[in-house]
Each structure stands twice: as structure tokens, then as C-alpha cells.
Amino acid sequence: MPPQIYLLAVLVALLVGLAVGKAWERYKLRDGRWIDRRRLRETPHYMLGLNFLVDNQVDQAIEELTHATSTDTDALEIQMILGNLYREKGQVGRAINVHQALLQRPDLTKLEQAYVLLCLGLDFRHGGFVDRALETFHEVLRLDSRNRYALVNLQKLYEDQHQWTEALRVREQIAKIDAGRSPDDQQILGFLRNEIGVAHQRAGNMGAASRAFTDAIDVDARTVPAYLNLGDVREQQGDLAGAIEAWERLIGALPDRAPFALERLEGAYRRLGTPQRFTDLCRRLIDRDPQGWRARLALARHLAAAGQHRIAFDQLLEALPSHPHALAIHQEIWEVLASLGFEAALIRRYVELAREAVFYLDPHICRRCRYRSTEPLWQCPQCHEWNTFVEERIAPAKDAVAAQAVDARS
Numbered sequence: 001m002p003p004q005i006y007l008l009a010v011l012v013a014l015l016v017g018l019a020v021g022k023a024w025e026r027y028k029l030r031d032g033r034w035i036d037r038r039r040l041r042e043t044p045h046y047m048l049g050l051n052f053l054v055d056n057q058v059d060q061a062i063e064e065l066t067h068a069t070s071t072d073t074d075a076l077e078i079q080m081i082l083g084n085l086y087r088e089k090g091q092v093g094r095a096i097n098v099h100q101a102l103l104q105r106p107d108l109t110k111l112e113q114a115y116v117l118l119c120l121g122l123d124f125r126h127g128g129f130v131d132r133a134l135e136t137f138h139e140v141l142r143l144d145s146r147n148r149y150a151l152v153n154l155q156k157l158y159e160d161q162h163q164w165t166e167a168l169r170v171r172e173q174i175a176k177i178d179a180g181r182s183p184d185d186q187q188i189l190g191f192l193r194n195e196i197g198v199a200h201q202r203a204g205n206m207g208a209a210s211r212a213f214t215d216a217i218d219v220d221a222r223t224v225p226a227y228l229n230l231g232d233v234r235e236q237q238g239d240l241a242g243a244i245e246a247w248e249r250l251i252g253a254l255p256d257r258a259p260f261a262l263e264r265l266e267g268a269y270r271r272l273g274t275p276q277r278f279t280d281l282c283r284r285l286i287d288r289d290p291q292g293w294r295a296r297l298a299l300a301r302h303l304a305a306a307g308q309h310r311i312a313f314d315q316l317l318e319a320l321p322s323h324p325h326a327l328a329i330h331q332e333i334w335e336v337l338a339s340l341g342f343e344a345a346l347i348r349r350y351v352e353l354a355r356e357a358v359f360y361l362d363p364h365i366c367r368r369c370r371y372r373s374t375e376p377l378w379q380c381p382q383c384h385e386w387n388t389f390v391e392e393r394i395a396p397a398k399d400a401v402a403a404q405a406v407d408a409r410s
């Protein structure tokens with residue numbers, strides 16, 4: 001589900017909650033006369049509209065809810081929803097008009113005002129009016145300082161502007177509200193601190209960068225790029241042993257993420273004159289996860305560079321069946337075959353193994369929105385979530401039919 005629709009669903013749930021709360025009163029004094037709120041529920045348009053909404057049929061929902069408002073034009077919830085639907089359809093100007101008109105009403109409660117402002121902030125954000133969106137979400141928070149939706153939107157706006165310190169401050173407020181109930185909080189705090197470190201690193205403030213990366217790891221030990229960057233900073237400062245310590249710490253804490261540190265460690269061990277440490281490390285990683293092709297590829301490259309082409313070739317053929325889509329393995333195999341004088345028996349082994357495998361592009365995929373990338377990314381460029389990329393594991397050709405059946409069920 002795209003994030004805007006998700007947010008819309010949450011808003012609708014909130015608004016329905018508000019509406020139900022109001023049903024307690026049934027009647028409401030407005031402009032000096034009593035309005036029977038039951039009348040609204042007696043028209044089929046209101047219920048039909050809500051049903052279309054749940055079904056994501058935006059055009060029909062707008063039509064029915066517009067009919068419903070002709071029965072009771074004062075119905076705040078319906079106007080708010082209508083405005084949100086215009087925004088979802090891309091009619092941002094119309095959405096802004098609807099929500100701004102609602103704000104003019106003299107009898108809004110503080111809570112109602114906060115929610116209309118929240119909708120208006122979303123309109124501005126959707127339309128790309130960053131400053132007005134920021135201002136509006138801050139206004140929501142002045143009315144309702146613990147409004148999580150306003151805070152989340154503020155955080156994302158600051159992230160879009162690369163204002164990492166502001167984004168971090170907002171996320172800390174969200175974490176306080178969540179009080180440990182949301183497991184994502186620590187992870188996001190870690191990534192934001194890491195981005196602050198990257199900004200310091202680019203500006204040449206190595207001490208501040210180091211502290212930010214260390215903080216990021218302390219906040220959440222899963223912040224992979226913080227280990228990598230901390231090592232890079234130490235290396236730039238001439239502290240090679242310290243750099244190795246940071247990269248090895250990543251492997252100790254998150255062995256699954258070890259491949260991210262391999263290239264750096266290979267270079268560092270070589271410069272220290274202890275290349276054997278790299279071979280040992282790769283073998284430990286392969287023992288731990290025999291399907292992990294990146295450690296095998298790294299080891300194969302390392303061995304090939306040292307002239308041990310045959311052992312390298314065996315490693316590559318071990319890596320191939322579970323990851324036939326990884327072009328890097330094929331390229332390395334041809335390099336090694338070239339070094340071995342294109343021995344016919346070796347080529348035949350490779351061709352037979354490759355034929356049985358399913359070929360597939362783009363090995364990384366966002367768990368949330370299924371955005372595909374050939375690079376592992378820390379923040380998804382499509383849904384902007386943190387740390388959602390996983391590697392797609394593909395079954396060999398003979399299991400492909402079973403794998404498709406599983407896909408069709410899910």
C-alpha cells in the first residue's frame with residue numbers, strides 16, 4: 001500500500017472514531033438551531049461513501065460523500081474526508097480550499113482544529129509547499145503537542161531537506177510518546193544519528209563525525225552504516241587498527257551484514273601485512289552461512305589475486321546455484337576461467353550448473369513497497385522507510401514451480 005493511502009486509512013479511522021464519539025450527543029447546537037445528526041446516517045450516501053473509501057474507489061467515494069453533505073453541509077468529518085480524497089486524486093488546490101474553509105468555522109473545538117490543520121499540512125506536503133507544510137504541522141503541535149501524525153510528517157519533511165538534526169529531535173519526541181511500544185524508534189534514531197555523522201564527515205569535522213557514529217551504534221547496534229563510516233573516519237585519521245576494530249565489530253554484532261565490511265577489511269589487512277586474516281574471516285563466514293555467496297565471492301577474488309585460481313573457481317561454483325542472478329559471480333568465473341586458459345572441462349561444469357538455475361534481475365528489494373535496487377540501500381527512495389532492503393533468495397529451476405505456488409498464495 002503506498003504511504004499516502006496508508007496515512008489516509010489511519011486518518012479515516014481517526015475521523016470515524018471522532019464521528020462515533022459525536023453520535024453520543026446525536027444532536028448538536030449549531031448556528032442557533034438543533035441539527036439531527038442521525039439524519040446523516042439515514043442517507044445511504046454516507047455509508048456507501050465510507051464503503052467505497054475502504055475499497056479504495058476514490059471517485060465513487062467522492063460522489064457519495066458529496067451527496068451526503070447536501071443533507072448536512074455542516075458535517076465536519078465528511079468535509080475533511082472529501083478534502084483528503086481530492087488530495088489523493090492529485091487535486092491539491094481543491095483539497096487546500098476545502099480544509100482552509102473548514103478552519104474558518106467559528107465553533108471548532110481544539111481537537112477538531114488540530115485535525116483539520118493536520119489535513120491541511122498533508123495537502124501542503126503533497127503539493128510540495130515545504131515551508132507552509134512545516135508551519136502547519138508546527139501549528140498542529142501547538143494545539144496538540146503529542147500528535148504523532150504531525151510529528152511523523154515533520155520528521156519526513158526534515159529528512160527530505162537533509163536537516164538531520166531537526167529530524168532527530170522530532171523522532172526523539174515520537175520515541176518518547178511511543179515509550180518503547182514501537183520497535184522501529186531505536187533503529188530510526190540510529191540511522192538519523194548516522195546521517196548527522198555523514199554530514200560532519202563531509203564537512204571535515206572528523207571528531208564530531210566519530211562521536212555521531214559511535215552514538216548511532218550505542219542507540220541501536222543494528223545501524224550498519226555507522227560501523228562502516230566510523231572505520232572510514234578512523235582510517236582517514238591514520239588509525240588503521242581502530243578502523244579494523246570498527247569493521248570487525250560490525251561482523252561480531254551482525255554476522256548477516258558482514259559482507260558490507262569485507263572489501264574494507266581486505267584492504268586494511270593487506271596494508272597491515274596480514275592478508276591471511278582475510279582468508280580466515282571469509283572461511284568463518286562461509287562455515288556460519290554456507291549459502292552466503294558474498295563471502296565466497298570475496299574469498300574467490302582474494303584467492304584469484306594470489307594466483308590460486310582453481311580453489312577460487314570451486315568457491316564460485318559453490319556460490320552460483322543459490323544466487324544465479326548475481327552477475328558479479330559470473331563475471332568472476334569468466335575472469336578465473338581466462339586465467340586457467342579456458343579449460344574445456346571447467347567451462348562444461350559451469351555451463352551445466354548455470355543452466356539449472358533461474359536467472360533473475362535486481363537482487364535487492366524493499367520489504368515495504370517492493371522497490372527494486374541492485375544496490376543495498378539504507379533508505380528506500382520510493383517509500384522513504386529505513387532499512388527495509390532484503391536480498392531476494394531464488395530457488396533453483398527445479399523448485400521454481402513450487403516457489404510460484406507459494407507466491408500465488410501469499
Ligand SMILES: [Zn+2]
Nearest residue numbers: 366369380383
Ligand atoms: Zn520502499
